[in-house]
Amino acid sequence: MKKYKNILLISTDQHRADAAGIYGNPVIKTPNIDRLGKEGVVFTNAFTCAPVCGPSRTSILTGCYPHTHRSNNNDLPIAKGQVTLIDLLNKEGYLTAAVGKMHFAPPEAAYGLKYKVLTEEGRLPADKDAFQKFLKKNGFGGKERKWDWNTYHKDFQAVTSPLPEECFDSTFIGNEAVDFIKKKGNNKFFLWASFVGPHLPFVAPKPFDVMYDPKKVPMPHYHKKEPGSKTQLQKDIYKRFGFNKLNERIIRKVTAYYYGQISLIDKNIGKIVRQLEEQNLLKNTLIIFTSDHGEMLGDHKMLWKGPYMYDGIVKIPFICRMPGTKHKKVNAMISNVDILPTIMEYLGLPVPEFVQGKGLSGLVKHGRQEDWREAVFSELGKSIKMIRTKDWKYVYYYNEPIRELYNLRKDPYEYHNLAYKKGYGKKCREMENKLLAWMIDTENKPVKRGYKIKRTFQDKFKTLYYDKIQK
Template sequence: MSTTPRPLRNVLFIMADQLRWDYLSCYGHPTLKTPHIDALARRGVRFANAFVQGPVCGASRMSTYTGRYVSTHGSAWNFVPLSVGQKTLGDHVRPHGVRCAVVGKTHVEPDVEGARRLGIDTTQGAGLLAMEGGFEPYERDDGILPAGFKVEGNRYCDYLRAHGYPGDNPWHDWANSGEDDKGHVLSGWEMRWADRPARVAEEHSETPYMTRRAMQFIEEQGDRPWVLHLSYIKPHWPYVAPAPYHAMYSPADVVPARRSQAERDDPHPVVRGYMDTDPSRSFSQPEVRERVIPTYMGLIKQLDDQLGLLFEFLRAKGIDQETLIVFTSDHGDYLGDHWLGEKELFHDAVVKVPLIVVDPRPEADAVRGRVVHELVESIDLIPTFLDALDLPQPTEWLEGASLQPLLHGQGAGPWRDAVFSENSYAFRDPVRLPLGRPVDGCLMTMVRTHRWKYVHYEGVAPQLFDLQADPDEFTDLGQDPAHAQVREQMAGRLFDWLRQRKRFPSITYDDIEQWNRREVQAGIQIGAW
């Protein structure tokens, strides 16, 4: 009798943007209750040590969508195009008859120049899919910049106008702004208005809208297998929530910032540069945290409520029994921890993310509700999806590892003992210019084990944290003479990792193995006497 699990039909891949790992009750938040996400964790496996490969939206998502590290796929920051030469999730599943679509945000920047150079028609077919990162854009919405920008062809904006919210940019003017008692628009880009309710009714805000669109997509599929990336744009800023979620939490519900005065008194030079940015200066003020974080929590509560509706929809139709469900985030949010705002560096508040996976098959019954502590990465998701659908694993492309053994309680075997994340501060003048670094000399790379976190900076001293003795990452040992050997070992791990990147994605490993014997069989003689 075969022990191979039956293939699943579908994958529901849910991502919340800028959701911290510790802002869910199943991950230990003391005041924010997320019962539907908690229930999902009880039905599946909750990963306690999941990490993203880039601490900004674009780089993180491109790693998740390609299954490759940032240095391999090359889309190193937001708005850096994803090369048309990269394969993504859709490219791996679509040839097998699986529809792959997105509802929500992807942050994919199209490689227009690459497509033009190759003569690719980007308005339809494979060319259009390449510009969308391999996802069919069933309902794509990345938000709209800047405020007041005239928007045409955005379905959510069209939806808002059809429901009585006029203007060139109703995404900003209604869904992501409040108003004063005279009806004046209070832009959501200004965090001082974060305690005001959005100008739209709750059912017309982004999170419920995207949930309904996801249900519509699923309803349409019938018996056709699908992969749906449901990618919520919240709780990412603008920090604006519709009533009643804008007022569900108060400053009393805000947990204290994780920061020490020593961090501020003598910061690492790169960290000092980030402390000088507007988000960090703002979130270092108690009144900002007390105004913004309750709204951030309200947006998460709304997300949880909408997921409850979605999960009930799947259960009522029996779709949950043939669908792998994954819930995660693309990165966290400092919210004032370490005297920082936004993201971009490598503290666990940013690079560690929630990850919950539900496999409905009997093989996963023994581990339901279990917390797994192995170090996992976002690039592990595509191999996991392919395993669940029983599709080939193109190992020449993928740099992650399938989580299926962990989901089925088979033990991880020789699992990885380190995770990696990459970024560049070249895009931040307050960081780069004081250091006098060239644009191509601003790379920074993290290697993290269960105990140590080491961050390498080109041309600048490294950082080192002992996570066992200092779990809050307050004490930088990057220049401590007593830890020179540890730094050397961690730098060695980083070099080992760099040497192991996938360098031959255009040829399979089987073809490489067969190459020499094919030459012999063909009668090719090189160097014969």
């Protein structure tokens, strides 16, 4: 039988980069994620191109930044004519499959998938949501939200689920992924196994709700002056969601439940990988593990995600287990727009010209690449843009007269905004010019099929200003 190259993409939702043992967390138990890391490449400077679900996932699907594929906020559809990873793999005869939460827009969009088992946390009608149908069949109809409304708002949604482990969404998604691998036959395949957790609410089933002692989990990074010299929007959110009432007890409890969710997901990742082993598929399957974005988890005395660009929500776990490569840790600056071109490189296929990410094969094989980028970028809607290097971060807000500049080498927890401090004006201008150059280089590339572009506004802008921006 011919040995085809297969792809398994495993994603979690709202998973911080430091919430895995392989990333140095001494408390959390993630043996299966750790195994992937020990057998593959662990990227220690991986970032999402958007700190919200939909845009980030669409960037994985397209290899383009949100302002280019146009799905730059949740529930906004992809640009007409935009080619996706699914299109490219279907063309090559792959059995393309997705199991779990995709967060496509609209929710029922399949983007050409040949096999799908989707669950969207209430975004799909009950008769189209596979998890809801599963719960109804097993006597838990109406429990698709996994929590009890009587306790939901207690302690910032850190509660025990009324669902047993075998009926929790992480278990369902793991089982469905295993089932697909069993049924795929001799087809070469692409499987995206996308877990719903550890996205809020911080709900875990027994025994994962008590797996971690709140007294022993690490505390986040914040100081008494939060939110300090931040945007007005951040200050409003801080009060509106009651973050000013967060205390150590609640933060520790939330973290314990969050870790419990991740450990359950890890258990199911193990099931999927073992199924590949049982069918002798592990030797020819590229496995990428990552998340769409992170979670504040008490950093800056906030939870969840929001209209800001702290490392807690933009830095993500990213592991690439590519057959034939050895374990290493790589600190190059990478982004989830790099997933599509990495898959194409692994398969020996050309990377389409529209792709804005860069293939990771060189970094995976050698640990370095001379022409690699120095900065990554992230954005939220049209109004917030970030550029981050290893040492500096600059955040631009379109709707507010405020900027953020952090010296990450001296201030890794982003306490001190230097944008308005004497002596940092030159650095702000340097970072803003690089950010503007990136925006011009990447703006509005896809167009409707059948149309030709002679010269865009961006081309004219480059002609007038690009040389100045580079100085």
